[in-house]
Amino acid sequence: MITSTSNPQIKNIVQLEKKPRARKEQGLFVVEGSKMFAEAPRDNIKKVYCSQSFLEKSEHRDLLESKGFGPDCQGTEVVEDKVFKGLSDTMSPQGILCVMRQMAYTLEEILGGNTKDGTPFLLLLEDLQDPGNLGTILRTGEGAGVTGVIMSRNTVDIYNPKVIRSTMGSVYRVPFLYTDSLLGILPRLKEAGITTYAAHLQGVSDYDRQDYTGGTGFLIGNEGNGLSDALSFGADVKIKIPMCGQVESLNAAMACGILAYEAYRQRRG
Structure with missing residues (x-):
């Protein structure tokens, strides 16, 4: 579980949220919320971050499992609530955030x-x-x-x-x-x-x-x-x-x- 805002993954997510250059260089972007996770193309999801309290509800765990990102999955990170709150770009965090690979069209x-x-x-x-x-x-x-x-x-x-x-x-x-x-x-x-x-x-x-x-x-x-x-x-x-x-x-x-x-x-x- 991630318990510190100084964790490199947390720092990188903040960069992706705030800086277009970071998003462009890494070819990544960040989405928040259950709806955005549920509708996200599975192949574009690089990693999922969940707060502790998010995982307390069975329907949330079911949502993760439905896309192959259960709490014990290598592609899922659990984040302490206070750290997740500082990570979120919204006033009322839903407790789930994804780092996504950017789409490409010609x-x-x-x-x-x-x-x-x-x-x-x-x-x-x-x-x-x-x-x-x-x-x-x-x-x-x-x-x-x-x-x-x-x-x-x-x-x-x-x-x-x-x-x-x-x-x-x-x-x-x-x-x-x-x-x-x-x-x-x-x-x-x-x-x-x-x-x-x-x-x-x-x-x-x-x-x-x-x-x-x-x-x-x-x-x-x-x-x-x-x-x-x-x-x-x-x-x-x-x-x-x-x-x-x-x-x-x-x-x-x-x-x-x-x-x-x-x-x-x-x-x-």
Whole structure:
């Protein structure tokens, strides 16, 4: 049992939680909570850490056993409660934490789509900075049938613990990748039969007047600055979400949700 915060494993978990560079160098990230453990791909789990009190409940021990990580397993570490509390990134720790291997996807895999008919449905995110927004976008995207998310290099780290929590498990199931140039991959999207739509205040068409039943990619910009001019002009179509009152723009995650579910509505039909 781990009883000290000076334990090397504990120190490393803190580094993984706080530093994107550590996550990148090690190819690892951290998830917390029973739900995130239960839904985690078994092969991506490197090690599980449980508090003493977590193991007192039979249902918790059953959960561990169901994925082959019982209390006596080599891949499971028991942590003294006070040490675990300092280790947790949440206000109310659930008593279970996992160190995970990062996922890896290629552009070709994402462009292939994972719908029944293979039609890609993508979200293209430029320089988003809010962890909650990115996590919500992945979760909403999964619900709407998005087949992949492509992000600019300056977008917040998807393995940030706040992003991970906000995805509620969708990070395991929605393919994603970072690119040095969203503008640079637009020709590749066109070759794959994907029409790109820039959500823009100067859009020439209301978002619900377009056909999203074919290959579709929505471009969503930074929370404060919106899409760059280069990406806006590079998109096939500029669309807008009409708004009442004096509202000038919507939250990035909200805009993504509106667009994604309009596409989902059309595709369901």
